[in-house]
Amino acid sequence: MSGRGAERILDLIEWLASRSEAVSLAEVVQALALPKSSTLLLLRTLVEARYVTRQTDGRYLLIRLPGEPSEANSGWGTILRVAEPILRETVAAIEETGFIAVLTDDRQVRYLNKILPMREIRYDRDIATQRVAHYVASGLMLLSGLTDQELETYLGRSIPTEDDPDAIAERVSAGRLEGYVANLYGRVEGAAGVAAPIRDPDGRIVAVVNISGPRERIANNLDRVTEATVEAARRASEELSRRIFKNGKTHGRN
Numbered sequence: 001m002s003g004r005g006a007e008r009i010l011d012l013i014e015w016l017a018s019r020s021e022a023v024s025l026a027e028v029v030q031a032l033a034l035p036k037s038s039t040l041l042l043l044r045t046l047v048e049a050r051y052v053t054r055q056t057d058g059r060y061l062l063i064r065l066p067g068e069p070s071e072a073n074s075g076w077g078t079i080l081r082v083a084e085p086i087l088r089e090t091v092a093a094i095e096e097t098g099f100i101a102v103l104t105d106d107r108q109v110r111y112l113n114k115i116l117p118m119r120e121i122r123y124d125r126d127i128a129t130q131r132v133a134h135y136v137a138s139g140l141m142l143l144s145g146l147t148d149q150e151l152e153t154y155l156g157r158s159i160p161t162e163d164d165p166d167a168i169a170e171r172v173s174a175g176r177l178e179g180y181v182a183n184l185y186g187r188v189e190g191a192a193g194v195a196a197p198i199r200d201p202d203g204r205i206v207a208v209v210n211i212s213g214p215r216e217r218i219a220n221n222l223d224r225v226t227e228a229t230v231e232a233a234r235r236a237s238e239e240l241s242r243r244i245f246k247n248g249k250t251h252g253r254n
Helices: 005-018 025-032 036-048 074-093 137-144 148-157 166-180 215-220 224-248
Strands: 052-054 059-064 099-103 108-115 181-183 193-201 205-214
Touching: 005 025, 005 036, 005 059, 025 052, 025 074, 036 052, 036 059, 074 099, 074 108, 074 205, 074 224, 108 137, 137 166, 137 181, 137 193, 137 205, 137 224, 148 181, 166 181, 193 215, 205 215, 205 224, 215 224
Parallel strands: none
Antiparallel strands: 052 059, 099 108, 099 205, 181 193, 193 205
C-alpha cells in the first residue's frame, strides 16, 4: 500500500471509531471526501482484515481497532495495556509476584509480563521461556477456555506419555467450574500459584492473571490470594470489554 493509501486507511479507521452506528458507503465518501471507488476498496480491505463488518443492509461497522483481540488476532498488546495497571495494584496489595499469560497457537503458555513485589523473599521466573500448559496454573486455566474438541486434541497430541490425560482433563474441568485454578505443587519446587481468566465480551478466555509465590506463603493465604486474583481478572475483563465497546462499537463473530 502506498503512503497515501496507508494514510487514507488510518483516517478511515479513526473516523469509523468516532461513529456510534453503522455507516453507508455514501456517508464515508462524503465525510472523507474520497472517490467512491477508492473508499469501497478501503472498506473491503478492512472487512477482509476483520476490523469492519458489512451488515445485511450494506452499511459498515467498525468492530475492533488495531491491536484489539478477535478470533483472528490475539491482541496481546491491548490485553497487556489493559491488564497491567490492574495487576500492579494487585501485586502491591497481595505482595506476591504477578503475571499476565496467554496461550499460543501451539498450546504453550507465554508470559507477557512479570511484576515483582517489594519484599525480600519473592518468587521469580524466566518469562522468556514458554511453559507446557498443563504443568502450570496459568496453562490449566487457559486450557479451560478451549472447546471440548480442542482439549481432546491437545490431550491426544501435546502431552508426554508419562502424563495422565484424564487427570489433566479433570483439573481443566474443575477450573471451568470454579473460575480459577490453584496449583500448590507446580513444576518449580517450592512455588505455587493461582490463575483466573480474562475474558472478552463474548466470554472467551483470552488471557489469565497469575499470582505466584513461595508455596508455604501462598498456601497459608490461599483464600486471600485467590480472591485477589479473581478480582483482578474480573476487572481486566471489564476494562477490556469497555475498551472494545467504547464509541458504541459492537463485538461479534463475523
